[in-house]
Amino acid sequence: MNDIKLTAISTTVFERDHAVLTGDGFVNSVYPGWTNCTVNVVINEAMGAKFCQLLVTPEQTAILKGKNIATQIFFYVVEGTATVTIDGAKTALTKGSYVYIPVGKEYVFDSFGENTQLLTFHKKFEALDGYEIPSVVIGNEADIPQNIYCDDPDLLMQNLLPDSTDMAFDMAINIFTYNPGANLPFVETHIMEHGLMYLQGQGVYRLADKWYPIKKGDSIWMAPYCPQWFGALGKEPAVYIYYKNVNRFPIQP
Numbered sequence: 381m382n383d384i385k386l387t388a389i390s391t392t393v394f395e396r397d398h399a400v401l402t403g404d405g406f407v408n409s410v411y412p413g414w415t416n417c418t419v420n421v422v423i424n425e426a427m428g429a430k431f432c433q434l435l436v437t438p439e440q441t442a443i444l445k446g447k448n449i450a451t452q453i454f455f456y457v458v459e460g461t462a463t464v465t466i467d468g469a470k471t472a473l474t475k476g477s478y479v480y481i482p483v484g485k486e487y488v489f490d491s492f493g494e495n496t497q498l499l500t501f502h503k504k505f506e507a508l509d510g511y512e513i514p515s516v517v518i519g520n521e522a523d524i525p526q527n528i529y530c531d532d533p534d535l536l537m538q539n540l541l542p543d544s545t546d547m548a549f550d551m552a553i554n555i556f557t558y559n560p561g562a563n564l565p566f567v568e569t570h571i572m573e574h575g576l577m578y579l580q581g582q583g584v585y586r587l588a589d590k591w592y593p594i595k596k597g598d599s600i601w602m603a604p605y606c607p608q609w610f611g612a613l614g615k616e617p618a619v620y621i622y623y624k625n626v627n628r629f630p631i632q633p
């Protein structure tokens with residue numbers, strides 16, 4: 381019997397233009413105003429990214445309280461339940477719920493259920509001349525239509541924010557579902573940056589000139605222009621939620 385644990389082995393990868401974060405290297409952080417919870421900084425400016433992605437595991441007694449100043453936050457309930465209070469209004473959240481909190485707003489998350497996990501995306505807001513700051517958005521992925529992507533009925537896209545109809549938003553958060561065997565129709569290479577987390581299934585991600593097996597729970601950072609392609613493997617759909625910067629000129633006018 382071999383019971384030696386090889387603690388020098390990790391599936392986490394960090395390259396100049398991409399990272400694959402499988403959780404085996406996470407070390408917990410503590411942040412002011414967010415109490416009784418574990419916070420893992422999955423993606424951040426320190427890596428070269430222009431946004432931040434956190435994984436938050438709250439105890440039932442946790443409270444996440446804060447005020448957005450220059451940075452907007454998108455919260456997504458991966459598992460469990462919680463309550464959010466914004467402008468005095470309380471909303472109950474369940475698995476698949478999301479809350480977009482623009483700059484200038486205060487928030488409190490509390491009343492967490494057992495085994496709750498939250499995913500957050502944070503982006504410094506780029507104001508747009510002639511547009512108001514976006515409003516708070518609260519919804520659930522179950523109420524968002526799945527649109528066919530690139531004419532392939534096995535690729536389904538859900539847009540959780542109204543960024544395609546409202547230029548005030550400078551970030552998109554989408555859920556991308558690949559039915560078994562489906563793949564991206566070409567190797568995308570674009571100025572937009574991505575942070576993503578797998579919610580279900582598995583497959584192979586091509587990032588730059590490397591190929592990675594990916595499964596539920598894994599996260600990926602793709603820098604601008606990182607060549608990217610994904611093919612779903614296995615017998616269930618592969619699903620990831622991802623961030624993308626949108627709706628702003630690549631250079632200030």
Ligand code: UGY
Binds near residue numbers: 568574608
């Ligand atoms: O929206 C996107 O750029 C998306 N198709 N990219 C990706 O899934 N890697």
Ligand code: MN
Binds near residue numbers: 568570574608
């Ligand atoms: Mn892309």
